[in-house]
Amino acid sequence: MSVNIYNIVQYYHFLISEFLTEDSINIDCTCGNGNDSLYLCNAMKGKGFLYAFDVQEEAIKKTQKLLLKSSKFNNYKVIHDSHVNVDRYILKKVQLAVFNLGYLPESKSDISTNPDTTIFALEKILKILKLKGYILITAYTGHDKGLERNALFDYLEKLDDKLFKVVNHRIININNYTPELFIIHKMHETD
Numbered sequence: 001m002s003v004n005i006y007n008i009v010q011y012y013h014f015l016i017s018e019f020l021t022e023d024s025i026n027i028d029c030t031c032g033n034g035n036d037s038l039y040l041c042n043a044m045k046g047k048g049f050l051y052a053f054d055v056q057e058e059a060i061k062k063t064q065k066l067l068l069k070s071s072k073f074n075n076y077k078v079i080h081d082s083h084v085n086v087d088r089y090i091l092k093k094v095q096l097a098v099f100n101l102g103y104l105p106e107s108k109s110d111i112s113t114n115p116d117t118t119i120f121a122l123e124k125i126l127k128i129l130k131l132k133g134y135i136l137i138t139a140y141t142g143h144d145k146g147l148e149r150n151a152l153f154d155y156l157e158k159l160d161d162k163l164f165k166v167v168n169h170r171i172i173n174i175n176n177y178t179p180e181l182f183i184i185h186k187m188h189e190t191d
């Protein structure tokens with residue numbers, strides 16, 4: 001596969017395939033229309049387990065419908081709850097978690113992710129992340145003038161580099177609110 005490093009969705013889907021390990025527990029923290037959950041399910045090839053969260057009933061229904069129609073596998077659970085409650089549902093170590101921040105695309109709803117709850121959930125997932133596991137976060141800057149992206153950046157740049165490495169992937173010579181990807185890799189056990 002040749003990697004499209006300029007299309008953020010294609011790029012993080014490529015990374016998902018690279019970062020998954022056999023029989024792993026994985027999380028879609030913002031399942032929305034279900035596209036990332038579907039990609040994860042098919043990339044996991046029926047092994048391990050996927051938990052998908054969203055606060056909106058509309059998103060839960062769309063994700064369930066898409067997975068039922070298009071996933072070749074059924075090793076997943078779609079959960080109508082906030083990702084801040086991730087530790088109520090997942091008691092095992094996690095290999096990969098993805099956040100695709102912002103609003104539900106093609107919806108009239110004004111519910112969006114929020115910097116405080118995103119960082120709160122992130123802190124919980126950093127604790128249950130496996131050694132060598134990854135978190136991928138896609139942040140958009142157009143809808144909130146970069147508020148959530150900036151809060152996330154401030155939080156991530158202070159993570160202890162002996163425990164986590166954090167990479168920020170973005171196109172820097174385009175001035176039109178290009179989306180950004182943050183890649184967090186756990187380098188050392190935190191407990």
Ligand SMILES: C[S@@+](CC[C@H](N)C(=O)[O-])C[C@H]1O[C@@H](n2cnc3c(N)ncnc32)[C@H](O)[C@@H]1O
Binds near residue numbers: 029030055083
């Ligand atoms: C950009 S969309 C996600 C797109 C999705 N990954 C896809 O493939 O279609 C962001 C989603 O985050 C959800 N969201 C907002 N706050 C949340 C929270 N605290 N916990 C879980 N989901 C949340 C929204 O309801 C929305 O559906």
